Amino acid sequence: MSEKVTTATIRKMKAEGTPITMLTAYDYSMAKIVDDAGIDMILVGDSLGNVVLGYDSTLPVTVDDMVHHVRAVCRGVSRAMVVADMPFMSYQVSLEEAVRNAGRLMKETGAHAVKLEGGREFAGAVRAIVNAGIPVVGHLGLTPQYVHQLGGYRVQGKDTAAAEKMIDDALALEEAGVFALVLECVPSPLGRLITEKLRVATIGIGAGPHCDGQVLVVNDLLGLYPGHTPRFVKKYANLHEQVNGALKQYIDEVRERSFPGPEHSFTMSEEVLKKLY
Numbered sequence: 680m681s682e683k684v685t686t687a688t689i690r691k692m693k694a695e696g697t698p699i700t701m702l703t704a705y706d707y708s709m710a711k712i713v714d715d716a717g718i719d720m721i722l723v724g725d726s727l728g729n730v731v732l733g734y735d736s737t738l739p740v741t742v743d744d745m746v747h748h749v750r751a752v753c754r755g756v757s758r759a760m761v762v763a764d765m766p767f768m769s770y771q772v773s774l775e776e777a778v779r780n781a782g783r784l785m786k787e788t789g790a791h792a793v794k795l796e797g798g799r800e801f802a803g804a805v806r807a808i809v810n811a812g813i814p815v816v817g818h819l820g821l822t823p824q825y826v827h828q829l830g831g832y833r834v835q836g837k838d839t840a841a842a843e844k845m846i847d848d849a850l851a852l853e854e855a856g857v858f859a860l861v862l863e864c865v866p867s868p869l870g871r872l873i874t875e876k877l878r879v880a881t882i883g884i885g886a887g888p889h890c891d892g893q894v895l896v897v898n899d900l901l902g903l904y905p906g907h908t909p910r911f912v913k914k915y916a917n918l919h920e921q922v923n924g925a926l927k928q929y930i931d932e933v934r935e936r937s938f939p940g941p942e943h944s945f946t947m948s949e950e951v952l953k954k955l956y
């Protein structure tokens with residue numbers, strides 16, 4: 680449990696059929712909690728854009744945003760493997776830019792791998808980054824960076840042509856050198872089929888129970904949002920309600936002057952006080 684998780688660990692877990700656990704984190708405190716809980720992989724996802732920065736998509740997230748947050752996460756992690764998402768347009772323009780930006784994410788943060796979205800059309804970028812010595816995780820299915828092309832956030836690979844393309848993309852990414860592949864919003868049987876076809880680990884989010892591992896956005900799992908959560912999310916806690924209750928109690932206690940009490944306050948000698956008065 681205490682040994683650091685590496686690409687070799689992930690390959691071994693796939694070979695031995697040991698489920699891989701992955702969660703997102705975006706800052707030092709949460710990364711520390713998630714790492715202490717014993718998670719195998721931490722993804723600093725570009726979902727950062729929605730979850731932390733308040734954008735309505737992941738498209739505005741920059742490499743600088745990612746560097747800032749991945750650095751904070753790495754400071755809180757001692758065991759898990761940290762994967763840094765490559766944001767929109769950081770690897771789509773040219774192979775050179777893809778390698779340069781992946782290099783920045785590794786050199787400037789302490790991350791152990793990068794993740795990028797897309798299929799066969801990005802096999803060249805994957806190969807170039809891997810050839811530069813950087814481990815890469817792929818991402819197929821619902822790829823939020825291409826939301827406008829996909830026409831919305833919906834389940835992918837439901838018809839024969841789309842499912843066949845996804846299988847072909849998965850094999851192309853494996854061939855290009857990814858050591859793991861995220862499958863997002865994919866029908867369970869397709870998640871299973873791709874998992875069976877690949878030698879590298881699949882990590883599902885809304886891709887059924889047969890993937891080699893599972894990933895969720897930590898804020899979703901903890902119930903930090905009051906609003907709608909996708910069907911594939913299981914809320915293991917309802918922190919929004921708990922945090923809200925705690926904050927309301929604080930506000931009430933300050934207003935009625937019951938906080939701070941003597942146990943939260945500092946004293947001084949009567950003598951000094953007398954002089955001041």
Ligand code: KIV
Nearest residue numbers: 703724725726861884
């Ligand atoms: O950005 C992200 O959090 C992700 C996960 C949803 C897999 O890519």
